[in-house]
Amino acid sequence: MTSETAAQGDPVLRLSGITKRFGALVANDGISFDLARGEVIALLGENGAGKTTLMNILFGHYSADAGSVEVFGQTLPPGQPGAALKAGVGMVHQHFTLADNMSVMDNILLGTEPLWRLGLGRRAARARVAALSRDFGLEVDPDETIAALSVGERQRVEILKALYRDAKILILDEPTAVLTPQETNALFLTLRKAVALGLSVIFISHKLHEVMAISSRVLVLRHGRLAGSVVAAETDRQKLAELMVGAEITPPAPSKATPGAPLLVLDRVATEPQGQRPGLHDVSLSLRAGQITGLAGVSGNGQGALADLLSGLALPTEGSLEIVGERVTGWSPRAAIAAGIGRIPEDRHRTGTIADFTLTENAILETYAQAPASRRGWMDWRAARERAEDIIAQYDVRCPGPQTRIRLLSGGNMQKLILGRVLQGNPRVIIANQPVRGLDIGAVTYVQNQLIKARDAGAAVLLISEDLDEILTLSDVIHVISEGRLSRGFPRGTMKPADLGQWMAGQGFDHAA
Template sequence: MISERPLLSLKAITKTFGTLVANDNIDLELNRGEVLALLGENGAGKTTLMNILFGHYRADHGTIEIDGSQLSPGSPKEALQAGLGMVHQHFTLADNMTVLDNIMLGTEPLFSLRRHNSEAITKIKRLSEQYEIDVNPNSKVNTLSVGQRQRVEILKALYRDTRILILDEPTAVLTPQESDHLFATLKLLVTEGLAIIFITHKLREVMAVSDRCLVLRHGKTIYQCRTADTTAHKLATEMVGGELPKVLRKKSELGKSLFELNNINASDRKGHQLLRDLNLKLHAGEIIGIAGVSGNGQSHLADLVSGLLTPSSGQLVLNGIQVDKPTPLHMLRKGVGRIPEDRTATGVIGDMTVLENIALEKYWKKEYSRFGMLNSRTLANHTRKLTTSFDVRCGGLHSSARNMSGGNMQKLILSRVLSENPQVILANQPTWGLDVGATAFVHRQLIDACSEGAGVIIISEDLDELFSLADTIQVMYQASLSPPIDPARTTAAELGLAMSGHRDVVHSLLLKEAQS
């Protein structure tokens, strides 16, 4: 039941960074028992607004009230005490500690003579039963699945008597079944009067979960409505300020084999097996999708394709030639382009300029360097051409890469990779955290590269993305790959079960394909 007075009220919030107006006179209200979807392109001001709400930033102008009481600006402690909680897209749990330790961390005095474990366990079990969040308090976090870790994050917030819960891209790493479980939990939470801000780029989920929508664009509130009174298409056009480009994937005739993995195994220095009996064959003009829950070996597969991991047995074949000891430079020279999973940690170097980041994978070419010295003029002309053709909004060639939005960072990486016309493209989570406009741009670039004869391997936890792009899908579970599955003959629910380890589902899908 929604009360008359808003539980949360932000009024006229304004925040500038130099000449950039990140938030421009934003008003936001949230009621008890309500789910508000906060939408906008990358760089629209959502993160800045949440940082102001939590006290990480101080607004230049405006006020924040929770249940009628005004919060002091710039005080995270006061925000937490007022009942704010947040579950981040990238979880903030200590893997080597138990669920109980993670939940209790920061809730007791640093120099307390004893821990109140029994009282904490009692409260955790009560919350678990009340909201159907099944997690063992004594389990080590590093033994939990991604979905279970998210439940721990939610329990951690509820343990602190959170009244307002903010979820940042909560389904980005979940299977469809785990997403359904999350949505069921959210329904129980709002029934008990909890208020939720739901930040996501998945408009289908917005329509299914939220009560109201608020769209930001260029730091301003552009559109507000009840979810029942709008459509996903309307929300998308409001986010980007116009019609979205249509991205259609048409199957083409497959060309020659470009890349093969034949019974590949790989281990780390301690002998722990990282990859187990991998088989994959990529042709020219083909897109292979790799589905799987995070932590099942996708990062090691990406390292293998990139030349960062050497197989201990099996064959890695590139353009018909076996590669025994791959290195990143060797794979680059042989036409493998890499779009890494984490654009901020491994895709770009934040302290380097846009020009220097473009040079990272081109310095070995004669036209860009001579006798160990970079040809600055040639690189500048090339970088200027790329930032224009890929619409990279960066503030100049010599501006720091860390000041760019996520979408523009991804465009920068795409421009660096695709300008070399690679034959094999590894795209690891290529649209993770990107808005609908940036996602459409990335998809268009990959499809165009494929139509020109490249082969693409997309590793993604977004099944919608794989269904819209991939010719075949292989499921990765516990360091192994399933045989190829035709996306036209399966469903997201079936793939979700396969991602959770139900091998019988994979066998039934393959049998169904064989019979047809």
């Protein structure tokens, strides 16, 4: 046991020699560590370093090939999530585990009582969920179905689901990936109160400033092995980043843009609402060649409606859409692809990939009917596989090979394949919706540099992100979206985070009106 752990009392959790293989891939290689009562450990590592696999072994989703897990001194039987839950282990998964056709309330209660008793004690359960929502800043309609929620709202339900079960050990796998800074701060305040009362937390995040803010110790995995353990107060972001990737990290520094002609123009466009999420209202936007246009906003305020419209998944009810000066009719996903629009979707699982398809099949999802994947109406699987291999190599997609089913990859590696699929097609307009969500610092830097490179090559890039630092760093011009309304454009360097925050809350729109 390390000295910093011992100082906080006996361990509530001990992992000893955990090893896990998937064929030739060694995901975890002899990993050992302890977690004390009232301690927050951050788990860092590149995509594919083995973080999620290790936590799935702890929670019982996977069985280790070697090693053991002890909770409060008792060895957990491998591969039994029920045993982990009973022992007081809760997990907020990086990949959603929600029933789309059920309500928020039913998803939270599911598994806490037999199905025939779900209707009993509902008033008390609702009151408790409401209190948790309020205290943690995780507001969501308990009667709404999961299918109607945004990605950010789904993540809130996942967190509420774990908190409802009174976990003594809480695993948080990228819990703030879709939360606003305000929601993240509220979550951290509550976690600190809970930790002071004895809750123990394993916090997995790629956001180094969050790791520094919430953890007492940081464990770093690299290629499935424990590369280091450091006290958070005795390190900094740069050192952690270098420990993660084993090399120095240089953040992107885009030069001043030289915008060209408008490639895509919206003129006073409106769209229908999407369930509880607003549609667009009187939106005008110009995406210019050689320019990155940033879109900031709180999750669920119309970003999805805008991305769907530009990708051909939705039609305007008012206004017009022009591409390279020509008004668009007969708009569809096929027409968008033909027009040279590349789409990096917000949700890599539901709309970015097909889980049971291989990497090769996913690499050609949008271009399977075109050369080189198609020749004279027949699939050329050798060419398709070569395309997948190129993406795997260029974007460092960590996987056993191109014939691997994509559901077996980590979320970050799925995202890398999607990015490669889009950027290798040299689109003239790129809709990048949360393009670095779930990526490690090395991959984030690479992807952001690729977007800058595409801009410098003449592409028009729309960057949709809930990370204000990313928006402020990469964008040549920034718009804010709130309740389906779009602000005017703010040139780079003219707005501070606090100013954008006011617009995100709708205050700037009211003042402008």
